[in-house]
Amino acid sequence: EAQVTQNPRYLITVTGKKLTVTCSQNMNHEYMSWYRQDPGLGLRQIYYSMNVEVTDKGDVPEGYKVSRKEKRNFPLILESPSPNQTSLYFCASRGSQGLNGYTFGSGTRLTVV
């Protein structure tokens, strides 16, 4: 089944403790992206990647890092999480052909206390 898989689905952590949210897609997609969703603000792009070793900042990159060492994986790293990073996070991917929308993962609900 074609899908984008994120882990974990839920995470509660403390301020300053480094964490990684994993994202993997099995569709051989070139483009991958991370979004966060907050009430009243909608979905905002954090980082995106156009292919292996090619990443760039989205609208709200502060406090986040990403890497794209393999085509299928695009982990999101919070080096020193803070409470304002409490949010619902989505990873998404799409192929480079055509003008298709993104396929989203099931989301990671992160709480930083």
Next chain:
Amino acid sequence: RKEVEQDPGPFNVPEGATVAFNCTYSNSASQSFFWYRQDCRKEPKLLMSVYSSGNEDGRFTAQLNRASQYISLLIRDSKLSDSATYLCVVAQAGSNYKLTFGKGTLLTVNP
């Protein structure tokens, strides 16, 4: 003007009603347009792409007016299962193919 602006809603309609969602976008260079559906606490799922000529998929009809920078979604004969938040999404041209999301309109279809 916000990049992508939707009716704030929420909409509460009876089963069988026709519902229209409207959306405007500010960037005239926008390349592609979509409607996504998001159920509570779930991921957004692509409902339909929006083509310049307009397109229909069963009970759903999408329209695009590039001159007015306006997108619409019409749901006919609404079902209980149509209850969700509907997101208007605009993609920019360029290497990012960045998606910009509207804040969404919540639809509740009542029995």
